[in-house]
Amino acid sequence: xxxxxxxxxxxxxxxxxxxxxxxxxxxxxxxxxxxxxxxxxxxxxxxxxxxxxxxxxxxxxx
Numbered sequence: 001x002x003x004x005x006x007x008x009x010x011x012x013x014x015x016x017x018x019x020x021x022x023x024x025x026x027x028x029x030x031x032x033x034x035x036x037x038x039x040x041x042x043x044x045x046x047x048x049x050x051x052x053x054x055x056x057x058x059x060x061x062x
Contacts, residue, residue, distance in 0.1 A: 016045060023059035024050035032057065 016037045017023035023036040030036060030050045036059035037047045048061040 017059070020046075020048070020059040020061075021056060023048075024057045030057075 015027075016039050017026070017028065018039060020036075020038055022028070023038040024030045024034065028036070032050055032052065034050045035047065036050050037045055038059055039045050046059070046061045048059045050057055051060045052058075053060060
């Protein structure tokens with residue numbers, strides 16, 4: 001049972017956001033410089049770094 005809980009929490013920690021804003025905000029609460037990832041509308045994954053853009057923290061692609 002404990003092993004199942006470990007996998008459940010690990011899966012939640014690795015969730016990929018649906019847009020660049022949510023990749024750094026929402027449940028993630030990442031700060032500037034934190035690595036981030038999101039999937040676009042076609043299911044492609046983009047990775048980047050959390051940075052401010054137009055006064056909002058967004059995941060800016062590498």
